[in-house]
Amino acid sequence: MNLTRMRRFGLERRLVKIKKEFEGIIVWDDQDLLNILFSRNPENLYTISCRWNYREEHCNGTALCTDGPVAVVHGSRKMVAWKREPAFVALHNAMQQVSTP
Secondary structure (H helix, E strand, O other), X not given: OOHHHHHHHOHHHHHXXXXXXXXXXXXXXHHHHHHHHHHHOHHHOOOOXXXXXXXXXXXXXXXXXXXXXXXXXOOOOOOOOOOOOHHHHHHHHHHHHOOOO
16 A cells, blocks of 8 residues: 555545445445445556455355465455355464464
8 A cells, every 4th residue: 555645645535525425325334435436536546466365256166366376365254253265264273373573
């Protein structure tokens, strides 16, 4: 994230305005607000490949993310807590064993 660009763009002001505009309609809060904002300002969105946001649905059935090794795993929708995807649970457990300086 480039905080300088975000401030220059007026991110907070724009998000507050969108929140007021869609009060009572949005479901996913921050995600909905950002989706609306960038649908209106696509030139300010830098898209990245799925290897930087690897999700469980990328490995169910057909491999959906094949542009390189996984860089960031997205553990969303209580996937680890509900133990829905054993490989992601194993990764989570292994990461908890890593000590950081």
